[in-house]
Amino acid sequence: MRMLINVPETVVADGLRGLAAAHPGLNVDVENRVVVRGDAPVAGKVGLVSGGGSGHEPLHGGFVGAGMLSAACPGEVFTSPVPDQMARAAAAVDSGAGVLFVVKNYTGDVLNFDMAQELAEDEGVQVAKVLVNDDVAVQDSLYTAGRRGTGATLFVEKIAGAAAEEGAPLERVEAVARRVNEGSRSFGVALSAVTTPAKGTPTFDLPSGELELGIGIHGEPGRERRPMMTSREIADFAVNAVLEDLQPSSPVLALVNGMGATPLLELYGFNAEVHRVLAERGVPVARTLVGNYVTSLDMAGCSVTLCEADEEILRLWDAPVETPALRWGR
Amino acid sequence: MLDADFFLRWMNALADAVDREAGRLTELDAAIGDADHGTNLQRGFTAVRAALEKDAPDTPGAVLMLTGRQLISTVGGASGPLYGTLLRRAGKALGEEAEVSRAQLAEALRAGIAAVAQLGGAKAGDKTMLDALEPAAAALDESFAAAREAADEGAAATVPMLARKGRASYLGERSIGHQDPGATSSALLVGALEEAAR
Numbered sequence: 001m002r003m004l005i006n007v008p009e010t011v012v013a014d015g016l017r018g019l020a021a022a023h024p025g026l027n028v029d030v031e032n033r034v035v036v037r038g039d040a041p042v043a044g045k046v047g048l049v050s051g052g053g054s055g056h057e058p059l060h061g062g063f064v065g066a067g068m069l070s071a072a073c074p075g076e077v078f079t080s081p082v083p084d085q086m087a088r089a090a091a092a093v094d095s096g097a098g099v100l101f102v103v104k105n106y107t108g109d110v111l112n113f114d115m116a117q118e119l120a121e122d123e124g125v126q127v128a129k130v131l132v133n134d135d136v137a138v139q140d141s142l143y144t145a146g147r148r149g150t151g152a153t154l155f156v157e158k159i160a161g162a163a164a165e166e167g168a169p170l171e172r173v174e175a176v177a178r179r180v181n182e183g184s185r186s187f188g189v190a191l192s193a194v195t196t197p198a199k200g201t202p203t204f205d206l207p208s209g210e211l212e213l214g215i216g217i218h219g220e221p222g223r224e225r226r227p228m229m230t231s232r233e234i235a236d237f238a239v240n241a242v243l244e245d246l247q248p249s250s251p252v253l254a255l256v257n258g259m260g261a262t263p264l265l266e267l268y269g270f271n272a273e274v275h276r277v278l279a280e281r282g283v284p285v286a287r288t289l290v291g292n293y294v295t296s297l298d299m300a301g302c303s304v305t306l307c308e309a310d311e312e313i314l315r316l317w318d319a320p321v322e323t324p325a326l327r328w329g330r
Numbered sequence: 331m332l333d334a335d336f337f338l339r340w341m342n343a344l345a346d347a348v349d350r351e352a353g354r355l356t357e358l359d360a361a362i363g364d365a366d367h368g369t370n371l372q373r374g375f376t377a378v379r380a381a382l383e384k385d386a387p388d389t390p391g392a393v394l395m396l397t398g399r400q401l402i403s404t405v406g407g408a409s410g411p412l413y414g415t416l417l418r419r420a421g422k423a424l425g426e427e428a429e430v431s432r433a434q435l436a437e438a439l440r441a442g443i444a445a446v447a448q449l450g451g452a453k454a455g456d457k458t459m460l461d462a463l464e465p466a467a468a469a470l471d472e473s474f475a476a477a478r479e480a481a482d483e484g485a486a487a488t489v490p491m492l493a494r495k496g497r498a499s500y501l502g503e504r505s506i507g508h509q510d511p512g513a514t515s516s517a518l519l520v521g522a523l524e525e526a527a528r
Binding site: 053075076077078079080081082083084106107108111112114115137138144145148196198199203204216218223 | 356360361364365366369370373402403404405406407408409410411412449450493494495496497499500502
């Protein structure tokens with residue numbers, strides 16, 4: 001194991017201390033594991049709180065700031081945060097206008113956010129919740145824990161964040177968040193397994209010359225394993241898997257996301273293939289984002305997320321945002 | 331009859347077992363989950379040990395309630411709320427009695443198990459902790475040893491199962507052939523009961 005760490009036990013705390021040092025505009029509580037935008041609570045504004053296991057950086061701490069999240073709760077590596085963190089975050093960002101929890105659909109995240117909602121409501125904070133479940137690789141979702149939340153989380157956080165920044169009330173922020181999730185689908189591919197600091201060895205054995213199709217973001221194996229494919233073939237497979245489930249009635253937002261260890265040169269090349277398939281399928285692309293946004297530690301690979309973007313969603317997407325990892329228009 | 335000391339011995343024996351088996355639990359989790367089950371439980375039970383030492387509760391119910399609360403506040407993931415709920419609900423069912431019978435403990439565990447099933451939406455056969463806990467709670471009416479055996483058998487029986495809940499469910503058919511980490515840690519919980527009774 002060669003990692004830029006001290007000891008596995010302090011990886012999350014060390015990362016948070018570094019985040020704080022790089023972004024003085026954030027209020028980082030290292031001990032309680034809560035990242036809050038420096039000017040919270042903003043009077044009259046709905047608070048947006050998300051969180052999940054660490055190891056997906058910049059998600060979620062990197063998306064805290066004006067126009068996006070009010071606070072983020074990082075858990076241990078690949079482990080959801082605990083209810084105390086989320087309740088604390090909710091209290092820190094609530095201006096009286098209520099708080100929206102953005103929750104990725106994983107059993108641990110769902111259970112802990114449910115408990116946090118109870119705690120926050122006991123303290124008089126009005127809480128709504130939206131569940132992100134965009135991963136089409138999970139097919140028989142009636143018989144499993146349901147579709148995972150992956151890349152669409154970024155779309156939900158950006159667009160609902162913009163609505164909140166405009167002063168929309170809680171029910172409207174919740175409604176737009178739900179609409180973004182319902183119009184979004186993702187598919188991911190792994191070219192290598194992931195090594196968590198605590199375990200120190202790859203979580204699964206992926207021989208060179210093979211890839212995993214249909215992965216999530218926790219280093220879990222995917223839907224099937226195949227001999228290595230070209231970027232062109234992977235784009236065909238991934239985009240078609242998404243479009244099997246989503247027939248966009250408007251232009252789409254496209255996210256070509258790196259899983260952490262794939263260089264931007266490859267991601268841009270893959271993006272070219274994604275645009276080619278979408279053009280062949282007659283799906284216009286309104287905006288494209290390429291980069292490492294919802295990662296899985298040192299995993300190589302990528303995911304594609306498409307989101308139907310009507311005029312309102314497009315306007316909210318283009319609205320100014322100022323966070324460590326996403327910023328434009330200000 | 332079982333007093334608060336017995337319950338403290340139980341929780342400490344469980345913390346020891348988790349320390350001992352953390353590596354194996356994480357290995358099992360790496361196969362079908364996300365490789366953190368042992369690490370997470372170890373973090374939780376380290377906090378439990380400290381809390382019980384600092385302020386030892388004086389009833390069986392209070393020992394389980396405090397343990398459950400600590401797990402919820404420190405473990406995260408699915409195992410924090412699930413184990414936390416199991417023990418908190420069982421503790422609540424025991425009420426404020428200073429001593430309880432093994433039958434009362436079995437009854438309380440069944441209440442905790444029902445709460446876990448409701449929270450996670452799982453049932454026996456879904457390849458979860460319930461596959462070890464349900465048979466163990468049934469056998470507890472007979473003896474601690476019978477409960478431990480039933481839990482171990484229940485955990486082993488998850489190997490050929492198809493996971494329906496939790497992270498492993500995403501693997502579908504590929505989850506078959508691996509023992510469920512949650513059922514394995516549940517067997518540790520029941521095994522620690524037998525140790526505390528010695």
